[in-house]
Amino acid sequence: MDYPGVPVRRTILSNLRISTPGLVKRRVSLLVIAICVAYSMLFFVDRIWAPGKSPHSSDLYPRWYGTRELLLRGRDPYGSAVSQEIQVWRYGHSVSTEQGRSQPNDENRFAYPLYIIFVLAPFVRLSFHETYELLRVVLPVISVATTLFWMRAIRWKCDPVLLSSIVLLSTCNFQTLESIYLQQPVLLAMAFLAGSCAALAANRPYVSGALLALATIKPQVSVLFALWVLFWACFAWRRQKGLVIGFLVGLSLLIGGSELLLRGWILEFCTGLVAYQRYTGTISILTFAFGRLGGPILSLGLLLTVSLLAWQTRCESFGSPRFYFTCSSVLVVMLVIAPTMYPTGQIALLPVILWTMKNSAEVWTEGRWVRLIYVSALCLIAWPWFGSLFVLALHRVVPIEALRSAWFIVLAPILLVPVAFLLLLTMRARTNLGARFEVACES
Numbered sequence: 082m083d084y085p086g087v088p089v090r091r092t093i094l095s096n097l098r099i100s101t102p103g104l105v106k107r108r109v110s111l112l113v114i115a116i117c118v119a120y121s122m123l124f125f126v127d128r129i130w131a132p133g134k135s136p137h138s139s140d141l142y143p144r145w146y147g148t149r150e151l152l153l154r155g156r157d158p159y160g161s162a163v164s165q166e167i168q169v170w171r172y173g174h175s176v177s178t179e180q181g182r183s184q185p186n187d188e189n190r191f192a193y194p195l196y197i198i199f200v201l202a203p204f205v206r207l208s209f210h211e212t213y214e215l216l217r218v219v220l221p222v223i224s225v226a227t228t229l230f231w232m233r234a235i236r237w238k239c240d241p242v243l244l245s246s247i248v249l250l251s252t253c254n255f256q257t258l259e260s261i262y263l264q265q266p267v268l269l270a271m272a273f274l275a276g277s278c279a280a281l282a283a284n285r286p287y288v289s290g291a292l293l294a295l296a297t298i299k300p301q302v303s304v305l306f307a308l309w310v311l312f313w314a315c316f317a318w319r320r321q322k323g324l325v326i327g328f329l330v331g332l333s334l335l336i337g338g339s340e341l342l343l344r345g346w347i348l349e350f351c352t353g354l355v356a357y358q359r360y361t362g363t364i365s366i367l368t369f370a371f372g373r374l375g376g377p378i379l380s381l382g383l384l385l386t387v388s389l390l391a392w393q394t395r396c397e398s399f400g401s402p403r404f405y406f407t408c409s410s411v412l413v414v415m416l417v418i419a420p421t422m423y424p425t426g427q428i429a430l431l432p433v434i435l436w437t438m439k440n441s442a443e444v445w446t447e448g449r450w451v452r453l454i455y456v457s458a459l460c461l462i463a464w465p466w467f468g469s470l471f472v473l474a475l476h477r478v479v480p481i482e483a484l485r486s487a488w489f490i491v492l493a494p495i496l497l498v499p500v501a502f503l504l505l506l507t508m509r510a511r512t513n514l515g516a517r518f519e520v521a522c523e524s
Contacts, residue, residue: 108242115246118466119253125469126258128481129488141201141264143167145212147191148198149205151342158191158198159349167191192357193266195346196335197298200269213264220261223272224252230275231432234282236400237439247435255465255492256427265425270299274306275432278408281324281399286314290327294335302429305415309391309407316395363421366496380418387414393514402440406513409433410506416499424495433502434462444509451508458501461494468492 131138146167147158156163165175167189176188204212228251232244239247251257260268277292293310296303311328314321339346367383368376390407397404412429419426437444437455444455468491472484 105242108240108246112242112246112249115249118470119249121469121473122253122255122258122466124473124476125465125488125491126255126262128476129472129485129491130255130259131262132485138262139209139213139264141212141216141266142170142209143189143191144193144197144266145201145204145209146170148201151195151198152202152205157343157349158195159346159353164188164190188356188360190353190356192350192353194298194300194335194350195339195343197266198342199335199338200266200295200298216264217261220264220268221252223268224257224261227268227272227275227428228252228431228435230272230279231435234275234278235405235432235436235439236282237435250466251431251435254462255495256424260425260428263425267299267302267425267428270296270303271428271431273298274303274429277310278432281310281321286321286323287327290324290329291331293324294328294331297332301419301421302415302426305387306408306411309387309411312391313395313397313404313407317398321399358420361421363423365420366417366422366499368420369422369496370500383414383418387411390510390514402513405436406506406509409436409502413499413503413506417503422496424492427495427498430499430502437502437505443512444505447509447512451505451512454501454505454508458498458505461498461501464494465491 147163150156150163151158168174168176171189204215207215225248228248232239232247257268259265273292273296277289277296280286280289280292293303293307297307307328311325314324318325336347343349365376365380367379370376371379387407387410390410394403394407397407409432412433416426416429437458441455445452472491476484
């Protein structure tokens with residue numbers, strides 16, 4: 082098929098070029114580079130950032146222990162007694178009763194929605210050591226599956242060599258490896274979120290809704306995105322009513338089942354969230370950059386902006402550029418306004434990065450400033466990889482203790498990555514949305 086202004090011969094040659102030896106060679110070179118930087122990051126995390134990491138550092142333990150105590154012994158996982166037992170396991174003493182010494186920031190409470198117990202229930206008959214060792218294998222597999230789900234969701238089909246490089250890099254980056262080493266439940270939440278979007282792409286709205294409900298086990302990285310998807314589905318009711326029904330039924334079963342096991346858990350959970358904010362002292366990236374006054378004001382402005390964007394794109398079909406643009410904007414805004422700066426949450430950026438890279442040719446035509454911010458964002462992403470390569474090269478001649486004392490240099494730009502993508506999406510808004518547009522919604 083010919084295209085206006087494009088000769089048939091050039092179109093055919095451009096299609097044939099995908100199988101030329103030169104491109105194959107470049108893809109193989111990319112895979113070799115991916116293997117090298119992935120290995121260097123594994124070395125950095127294992128030997129520099131987290132040498133001798135023990136099960137006592139697992140973020141999963143409070144959730145696993147609370148699940149076991151509730152399901153096997155009927156105890157309240159939010160209660161002070163269970164919290165103190167978790168603290169004794171983690172620190173060797175109870176945070177609330179130990180006086181006269183420096184207290185840890187994290188009190189390690191069961192600070193999650195109670196229905197995470199349904200996800201962790203299969204592990205309660207195992208010892209935590211067995212659970213810990215099992216998840217060291219399972220979580221990397223979940224990370225790979227999450228990447229494949231996102232690739233399916235954004236409909237990016239690529240050759241096996243390029244796909245292998247993408248999967249390797251999306252698993253062996255610091256944010257993901259930190260989550261795996263700490264056994265952070267955010268990996269489970271993002272797997273459910275990616276599975277929900279992949280099911281939506283496969284026209285399985287009921288499955289998508291149920292998985293979206295499960296993704297709320299980590300509310301700070303899923304709730305805003307879930308609200309956007311549900312809002313969009315309401316304006317495509319004929320085709321997407323299953324998404325809304327699946328979500329409401331799934332969430333009702335999760336909340337209702339939890340209420341049967343522990344009455345009044347929602348109030349305890351909300352109280353625990355307030356306490357979590359107090360004893361960790363975490364703040365959002367915007368609050369960190371602009372202060373206690375400027376941060377909340379900017380956060381409110383971003384929420385209003387993304388709400389307007391959601392309204393403008395409410396009638397877009399799944400898979401359209403505007404739909405993906407809104408999804409990316411929601412995820413990025415969610416990260417910069419969430420009251421936490423832990424890098425583990427940045428694995429929610431994966432679909433944004435993949436979608437941007439898939440459309441890199443279009444990004445490159447959107448002006449000099451867009452290109453500059455795009456390259457800057459890619460440099461920020463690549464910095465830790467090349468920093469870890471440098472550390473790997475130095476560890477034979479520099480004492481490992483000296484390298485460990487300078488670990489922050491490798492990770493210095495991590496907090497800037499969501500900000501860079503926020504700027505990139507802002508610059509791309511005019512191209513992706515246009516000045517004004519109207520789309521007829523389904524009745």
